[in-house]
Every structure is written in structure tokens, then in C-alpha cells.
Amino acid sequence: MSKTTQAPKALRGVGNFIDDRFHLAKTGEKNLRKVFPNHWSFMLGEIALYSFIILLVTGVFLTLWFKPSMLEVVYDGSYERLQGVPMSEAFASTLHIDFDVRGGFLVRQIHHWAALIFVASLVVHMLRVFFTGAFRKPREINWLIGVAIFALAMVEGLFGYSLPDDLPSGMGIRILQGVMLAIPLVGSYISMFLFGGEFPGEDIITRLYMLHVLLLPAILLALIVAHFMILWHQKHTQYPGQGRTDKKVVGTPMFPAFAVKAGGFFFFTFAVIAGLSAFVQINPVHLFGPFTPTSITSGLQPDWYMGFLEGSLRIFPNTLDFTIPIGQGYPIVTAVLIPGLGIMGLLFGALGAWPFIEQWITGDKRARNVADRPRNAPTRTALGVGGIVFYGLLWLAGSNDILSETFSINLYLTTYIFRVLIFVGPVLGYVITKRICLGLQRRDRETLEHGYESGIIQQLPSGEFIEVHKESSAETTHVLESKPVISSTALEEPETDDKGVENPNARKGMGRFRRALAHWYTKDNVSFEGVEAHTGHHLHHGAENEGKGH
């Protein structure tokens, strides 16, 4: 541009006034020019942010009419079917939002769909970070914050689900209480404290309301802000490519390009959620009716993110329960304790610990700003898939009655199938994924050496047909060549020093364990050593020549 356009005088005046006092121009310029790498998988976390914003806005709307009270009233609103039915004020006010507040029904459905999408996008975002190794130094703290957001989002969702005091609400709370009671020693005290007495009492909705609209959203918001500030400070990871290094980020500047795209993406996210809410009925509390402690129904589940806990409760055998013979006997209900709390602890514990475990195994202390391609870290990728299979099977098991009915499978049979699969499935997932990763690595090596298959068939003078391979682009070549070598400092230490004395690290229990893990973590890997781009002597011959000596 030859001529710079100037802002109108009035605006310039205000701008200068502010800048003279706060020196915002420099900071603003720096932050607005901040670069974001482009890849669709880097947008997954944004879905979570946008659905969280939608949740906050619709949530505020709902609080204007919702009455978090368990006071019994007789319904006389405009929903005819339930007129004259005694119910809690919480349920009655939810019906009021649905049928007497303009747009209330739609907003309630948006709030619920946004919650489902929020947690789902947290999961896919977290998986992206895991599989690309973006949790490695320097991002371990942000990973931990992410895990905390995930855990809190689940609890927040459960509490929100419980507020309307409809049939599934009460059933969910009942399970929550059951899990609390299973905690040894303090279980019954925690339950009595939370419910203000026996289940269901008269306080629980009011207390969950406070947690749902005040405490948990505030913590979530604080964590999300921290997550972003750290991201901003550390800059985003990027996939390998030309000019991209651990010290240099390549991407689109924040303003204007990225901001416009991200803004548009917000509206698309909102459109999908609003579209679902307009056309697909979710959690129809008016059909469920109010909860009473005697009511119970089959075919209802918690929202999807609690499904894995439901599943672990359903398939865990009750034969491991035992009684400690003190006084009258003190029962330990392992069939609730382990699947209800143990599995949750296992999930979040494993997620939180993994970055540190991996760092301990590899001894990798460098800052990593270039993301791994998942195939290039086969053990981690396979472990992740094993975890997905484990979680997915528990999640499926949580809907075993629906599966049983929909597909006409014996209900007990599904339980036995899941009990076997929960052990076999993750192992299979691990082995198969690792093989696939190594296969992809081999293909990468071949592409690097021989170029890509052009689809052109040539006939040689001898009559032989061959497919012509062409050289890959410089970008592709760079990506393939940048494959990192998976190594561990534990294996670099020799077992004996030059005087033949055994390495003390290799002799101690922990050291031996670490070496074993390091061996497991690094052993399966296709070496690219000595491979040079496009040197396969034959840009026209394929895999058949591999191994014949290039």
C-alpha cells in the first residue's frame, strides 16, 4: 500500500490520550501480531472455550427464573398434564422456564447441548494434546490445569443435571450418594453433611445450585484464564514443517486474520449448538416428571461424560465386598468404592502423572515446541489408544441396558462380554496401534527414499511395467526428515564403566525399573538413520527393492 489510511481525528485523540497514559500501543501491537499456527486440530480447544461462553450466557438467563428450592408446591402453570401435581419449587420453576418464559425452552436446551459439546470438546482437545506430545516441557503445568478443568467440568455437569429435580436428576443424586456412602469411615458423615440429613432432605438443590452457578464456574473460569495466559506466554505448539523449529513459530497473526477466523468459528459453534437445540429434544424434564424417592425407571443414564463411571459400576463384580470383623462388622463395599471412586482416580491420576512419567523414562529435559506426529512416538500413541479403548468400553458398558434392548442381546451376556473386553480390548488396541504406527513410519521412510507414487505406469524396453515415483515436495521431505529419534538417557549410560564396575543406577531397583521402561518405550521404532531423501537408486522402483542394497 502506498498510502497509509489514518484513523479519524476523534479516534486518534482518544487513542493518543490512552496511549500516553498506559503505553498500550506497544503491548497491543506485540500481542495483536502474535502468531498462531494453522491446523484444524489446534481449534479443538476453542470449541471448548466457545461452548463455555455459551454456557455462561445461557446459564445467566436461566438463573433469572430458576428457584433453587425444595419447598413443595402444587403446580398450576400452563403445562396442563402436570397441573395439580405436588412438586418441588425447583421443578416447578423449570417448567415455568420451559412453558411460560419466552424462549426459555430453547435456552434450556442450548444450555444442555452446550454442556455435552463442552465436555466432548475438552476430551478431543486433550487427546490432540496427548497424541502430539504437546504436554511435554514446558507445558506440563498447562496440561495439569487442563486435567483439572476436565475433572471440574464433569462435576459441574453432574450438579447442573441434578438441579431441575426431575426423575433422572434424583436418580443421579442417589447414585452420587451411594458412592459417598461407600467411602470407608467418613462416607456416612460426608453424605449427612452434603444432604443436611437423610437423602434427599431439603437442602441438596440449594447447595448444588450454589456450587453449580457460583463456586465451580468461578474456579473453571479462573483455570481457563490461566490456561490461556500460559498458552499466550509459551506460544502454541506447531507441527513440523519448513522454517518451524522449537524456537520459531510459523502461523497467522492474531489480528486480523486469526481473530476473524476464530470469531467466525464461534458463530459456527453457536449455530450447531442452537441448531441441535431447536430440532433435537434433550432432557425433556416435563415428560420425566418430578422426582420422588420411590420413583425409579430403567433406560435412563447420566449424561455421556459420566457414562464411564456408570459402566464401571455396572460391570464390577460384587464378589469382592468384604466385612472387617470389628464390633458388629464393618462392611467395605468394594463393588461401589473401586468402580465409583477408584476408576475416577485412575483416570485423572494417570492423565495428570503421564507427562512426568514420560519425562522420567526418557530423561528429556528440553523444551519441545514442535509437536510430534503421533506415529513418531509409537509407544505413547499406542498407550493413548489403549486408554481410549478402556474408557470407551466402560462408557459403552454404562449403556448396556440400551444396547441389550436395541440389539436384542442378553443383558447378562453384555456384562460378561464387557468384563472380558475391559482387559483384552486395551491390550489389543495397544498392540494394533503400535503396529500401525510402525507401518506408517516404514511408509514414511519409503516415501523419503523413493518419492511418491505418481500413478504413471511405464513400460520398459524389456517389456517390464513399472510405476514411476516422483520426488516429494521440499515441505514433505522436510517433515519426513525431521522425524525425532526416540531415546532415553537411561539407555545411554553404559551398564559397566571402563573399569568394568557395574553402573550403580543399573543396579538399584528404581534404576533397573527405569531402564526397563526406557527399553519398552524406545525399542519399537523404524530407524531413519542413514536414509537420504530421494536416494533410492530407482525413483521408479517401489518397495520390492528395499533390502536388496540401495
Next chain:
Amino acid sequence: MTRNGETVKWITARRRHPLAGYAVVILALALFGVGFAALAPTSDEARAQTLSAEAPSPEDVDVANGKAIFDQTCASCHNYDGSGTFAEDEDGNREMTNGPDLREVGPASVDFQVSTGRMPSMDPDNQMPRRDMVMSEQDLADLIAYYNESIRTDDAGAEIPYDVPGTPPERADFEDEESYETALEDYETEYDAYIEGAEDVDMGMKLYLTNCAHCHSWSGGGGALTDGRWAPELHDSTPREIYEAMVSGPGAMPMFSDGVITPEEKQELISYVKTLQAEPNAGGFFDLERVGQVAEGFIGWTIGLSLIIACAIWITAKQRAHD
């Protein structure tokens, strides 16, 4: 359309179009979908005929025909005298082999099992699904008359609740349109009077959610039970069939006699189920069969999140092209 100077068909010119593959897949899916919808049995066809509101008078039934039907279609499992088929195991205990003793089940049970098409059963070892009744309305009346006269012992078991509306009349059973429409109108009046005669929604709801929903689910959509059995959905059931199921306790279902749940309470309960079923889905066009959270989670992932991610892919793809 010409190619190399030759005229080719419209379709030939486009079959290698990049979108052709997708078009074929969409067309094939549409064809299967529409074809299935056209061929699949509808719930209207699955309706059985019903008896009129009053018990049939002795002149209208043919007991001899009832005996013929019983001997032909029931006796192979339930025995000629309705005492069932049993065998003794090694310890001398009597064990049912094909069919149970019918002498004390009562006519409500017979009416329920036959009118819902569950009896005669093809496979005594498995739970029968609901299907079209295999005999005519008259045959069923004859069969019940024979049952009452010759098989039933000491008037045991529950009577058929003739005052509770059964299935609507069908056009095929009437000579002309006019008499059919009169019968239909009568039926609808009777049905509405029964459903709307219940006024205590709270009682109906509490009775249903306490006694029925843990198997048939809150929506009446049915659910899985233990040992490969299932609780059927109630949507096709007539009020009379629901009533008969309660008083006779078919299969794994417990019996709720008129002493436990009075006829008035049963009316409240049936009215609750049928009113809930007829309730429009205020939350949107797609009700997900009222399956609930499993279906919602499935849609949230497969449609909601997938669409949003597809958009992310689209946005970033554009960005890369322009940078």
C-alpha cells in the same frame, strides 16, 4: 452432449465427475431408506382386533369351534385339559417342559396372550414378541368361551375387563363405510372417556414410576431384563391389554390384582401412560425415540461435535491456501 464429436449420454459424460461417487452413494442410501420405509410393517398393521365393549353373549360364541382351536393350536404345549406339559427330573420334581398349567390363569390371561399375538408361541423356550393376532376376533371369543366352560377351574384367575377399551374396530370387518365409521366413533368416545376419566395425574404417575417404570421405562418404551428377557414397550398396547397384563402377570411381570391396585387406580395408571405417550415433543422435532441420555450423547458426538470439527477443518484449510 458430445465428446470427440460423438454424442454421448448425459450420464456417461458425468460419471467420472469428482462428485459422481458421492451422488451414487446418496442415491443408493435414499433408495434403501425409502424402500425400507415402504416395506417395513407399520404399527397400524400390527393392530389386533378387539372384542366389543360387552362380554359376548352365549348365542354369539361357538364353543365347539373353541375346542377345535384349543386342541389344534394350544394343546400341544398346554395339554388337552389345559394342565400343561411337565416331566419329572431325576429328583422327582415336576418341571415344565413346553407349556404351563392354564386351569387357574383366568380368561384375562388367555385374552392378553392371544390378542397380543404372543400365543400360540413358535418357541416355548423364548419370550414371544408382540405381533398380529393369528386368529380372528370370533375365533378368540370362541376359544375363551371354551376355556371358561371346560378348562378353567373354580372360576380362578381374573376376568376380562370388558369395560376397558380394547383395540379400535377395523374397516375390513364391516360391510360398509358408514357402519365402520359409527363403530370407530363409538370406540373413540369410549377410549376418550376412559383416558380422560382419570383425573389424578399424581396418583397415576406415582403408581407407574413406582411399580412399572423400572422395567418398562419412564416413557413406556420398554427395557432389558435379566436372563435375556425384556419388558416390552407399551405403545401399541390397548388400555385393556395393559389392564389384563396387570391382573394376569404374564412372563416375568409380577401380578397386580384389583386388590393391590384398584380398578380406579389402574385407570389412573393407564391414563398416565397413554397421555404421556400422546404428549407432543415440545423440545424439538426429533425426539430420539425418548431413549434419553444415551441417544443424546450419541447425537452430541456424531452430529454436534463432528459438524463443528468439520468446520474447523474447513476454516483452517482456507487459511492455509491464502497465507
